[in-house]
Amino acid sequence: MSDRKAKRLFTGSIPLPTFEGFLVPILAVVAALLVGVLFILWVGKDPILAYKALWRVTFGSTRNTLETLVDTVPLIFTGLSVALAFRCGLFNIGGEGQYLVGSLAAAVAGYALPGLPAVVHIPLVLLAGFAAGGLWAALPGWLKARFGIHEVINTIMMNYISLYFVHWLVIAHLKDPTNLSQRTPKILESAVLPNLLQNTRFHLGFFVALLVALGVYFLLWRTIAGYEIRAVGLAPAAAEYGGISVARNIILAMVLSGGLAGLAGAVQVAGISLAYYDGAGFVGYGFNGIAVALLGRNHPAGVLVGALLFGALGRGGVRGMQAIADVPKSMIGVVQAAIIFFIAAEGLFRVLVPHLRQRRQASRGPGPAGGTGGEGAPHSGTATEGGAGR
């Protein structure tokens, strides 16, 4: 298992969105929603009612829209987290664990530092979350950079380790003694992300998320660090040849990625829950971040759209479909998984849509050309290694 895999992810992903870049995610979503219809029919419910309820609850009113945006916030961060890692050829599935440690760190920073003005305290809380998440991802990153161990298994292991570790920390040490529920003490006023509209949960965190998305875009395409990260993700051998340190960038990308996921947790704590609540398991933002990143073609702009979609689905599933149309909310999980599937199988669409197929073949060029040269002919768009030229 190697960085060759990452190459496959990029056959469709170019910095500037193209028509083709838009079409596949849209088709994937439509297909997945159709799958959803099938499931709804299977439980004997009314799909039209279900989807209407979904719409009403998510974008049907200003208030609902704002609430949906609130649900979108953590997904923006986890989506950016996964997208950034992908850009370096890394598969960070550790978002769940990074989110948890980030939440806890933020909560602790929130209640344990009295006497600070909000202007200082809030950034500190967010920084704590970022740092915790970054640290949590640093280990798998280092193991990958130094030893070449694939980060998929390691980040998943770290997820489970964090689950128990954080649980133990809270129960054994950080629990609020004045309260029966399993949570840390409430964070101080100065650490709270201010609410922007009464009667809603809409908080400053939304704009923080937008800012961070812009920052990730800037990092990747306007800085040396971003250039190097992308080079390592696309062609590690060439990057090494060009003087770029592959190991350093792998670690950097993982730390940034983990930090973003930790930031997701921090923003939720500072804006919504105002404490760390020990839950039964993974929250789900980390895994959904993967889907969001894929939907968004690993581009910050796409991530914003993808996060909106998934946030809407999540909210609509519980409040709309389940509450109003009596459709089990786990159906949304099926739809979400289907989206990932259809994106992963974009080849499926290329066959179904002749137009796309022709465009793909035009940029493919001839397969063989006797050796590595292929003089006079453009190179294919899907050159693979491993197997050829041994």
Next chain:
Amino acid sequence: MAKVLEMVGITKVFPGVIANEDVHFDVEQGEIHALLGENGAGKTTLMNVLYGLYAPDGGELRWQGKPVHIGNPNVAIRLGIGMVHQHFMLVPPMTVAENIVLGAEPSKGGLLDMAAAKKRVRELSEQFGLKVDPEAKIQNISVGMQQRVEILKALYRGAGLLILDEPTAVLTPQEVTELIAIMRRLVEEGRSVIFITHKLKEVLRIADRVTVIRRGRVIDTLYTKDATEDGLAEKMVGRKVSLRVEKDEARVGDVILRVRDLTAANNRHLPALRGCSLEVRRGEIYGLAGVDGNGQSELIEVLTGLRPATGGEAMMNGKSLLGLNPRAIFARGVGHIPEDRQRRGLVLNFTVGENLILGSHHRQPFSVRGLLQGGAIDRRAEDMIQRYDIRTPGTKTLARSLSGGNQQKVIAAREMERDPDLLIAAQPTRGLDVGAIEFLHRRLVEARDRGKAVLLISLELDEILSLSDRIGVIYEGRVVAEVPGHEATEEQLGLWMSGGSTGRRGEAQG
């Protein structure tokens, strides 16, 4: 003579390119027929059609006079066609015997009968004089033996017609002689051979007949006894070709690179450089000749910071290059055109502009305080595209969409623009058409005329001979001989490349 195979009017088209156009090609029983053409001319495509890997878009195949349809390799194998590919199709961790019987395994009661397999391998080995060790793993045997295994694979399946694709590309001159003997033996035992090549001298030496292909079309088919080297070259390329580069006398300065007793291991932890020594002076092109796998790649990687040395020294302008990372070495004034342009030389999914700054991306004017300067990058890219005649729609085109020749120009432009004092060019013209080759050769000579030092490493003796002021031969990790360029002959170099020695050794190390 009875015709074993006829390919009549074969046409094969890929999107954007006509690989074979109305090709007529036939093979007589018991002959060695060479298929000659440049890289990209369509030779391998034609053979892939014959072997069933591609379906032709037009034309007919006739086997022993009867029309046949070859839809996949199994059909070809059944007819008795065997293919020995240019890049060996052998599974490295498996043994020789396993590789030979793969797909046609002898079995007893459902289980593999490797004893029977090994027995058959030994029989065939005897019959055709192909020395192999059935129990050795592919990853541990020599290239020459690997090739014999490939031939045995075809013979094991009863091949009557063998196709050899560029068989001599990876062999020492000595092994080539052995291969020729094998080919003659095959013909004696009643087989017929097609061999694909771009090397004129081989054709004249080995084949009975030759068919020249250019840009997908057959130019001519003739008996080799009626052919000349110049004549074939002209047919192959389409115009009179001067096989030598015009250049002035070199104005050689002092030593810029001094390598002494350099040792290093390869990827399998075996010694690749065993005490390699050479010197390159300013204003000269030093050509390093040798068969692939004798340490050239490792030498380049050590000198460019991509591999650690285990001993010895490499000094540039008196300061050691060892232990430095690629960035530091670039900073010392070393340029590197890598031998694997698609893997090392380019980030295929980056734009042309982004590729042109690779290696200098962190310096001015391309970056200021950590931020990329898009305008400066574009300007410099446009400039380079113009001066190096890189055919591309623009700076924002992905490098992946460029042809091989233009990709190489991007790399050459990038490296030369850095104005390095020492330019290491590894296989700089591999797989390129004649136009691109001439262009790059001219640029290398220009660099040398401006007082730079060029270390040229190539597997093509012609290239070495035509460009180099001094020639060194690397064999088993050491430079075993050195001669001035104008005094070298192919025979001599070939001898040194395979470990032999004449009385004269030139300025060998020591």
Next chain:
Amino acid sequence: MSIFSLTVIASLLISSIRSATPLVLAALGGIFSERSGVVNIALEGIMLIGAFTAVMISYSSGSAWLGVLAAMAAGVAIAWLHGVVSIKYRADQVVSGTAINILAVGLTEFLLAKFFGQAGQTPNVTPATLPTWLPLHGFTQQVTAFAWIAAVLVVLTHVVLFHTPLGLRIRAVGEHPRAADTVGINVFHMRYLGVLLSGALAGLGGAALSVGLLNSFTDNMTAGRGFIALAAVIFGKWSPFGALAASLLFGFADALQTQAQIIGLKVPSEFLLMSPYILTMLALAGVVGRSTPPAASGTPYEKGER
């Protein structure tokens, strides 16, 4: 109770085997898949679906073994999906696998609610047992019938992979698919076979977990075991016996946790719960450089490219 008394050792041993069994089965599946060149990250999801299917079918049919067969069939079906997406449509295998894992969680949750009308956990089912006339019945009851099945399958896998023509071809396809292609082996068929086998075995592993071990299905019950099985494959150098040894090791870590009270281990339970995962990471770090995957594993095969 002394930590080294015979009863303790026996109980740890039995517990290790019990915990290791689902891992071994899934790992064998992983071996077939990886050896043919397809990375199967979806072992986790397939195990989960297998676990659920086994419970659902055995509950509704009354036969535990029917449930097991159904679990294997379900595993094959899901693996087929993974295969189509990664082999035919050449998607990234890790992405496709992850999609299956996410799907499995949602799907099993959905189906649990739909068929059992309750959330979180199914009612208990009768476990799958072997007939009483088999020797060593008592011991078998303790380690579950699946342990025997696993042992037989380990040997069978080894024979098939290393001593049959089919095994040779599967391995060739995973190391150098083009070489296999040029001698007329159908790379796609071989890979499908590898993937479908992995589905059947992972499904069986899931059944071993639900119907063999815990006698019910709980949401997310696999808890990462599919990934640990994958680590067992790597740790065991892609060989059946190696994976068996690795699984026993991981099973031991799990056993320590479940038997902690009995053997008087005074460590906070959370750390014991963490231990299999930490051990996995250590194991992976330990085999660095000495464990190389099949060379073409993870790379989709494209015909006609040179």
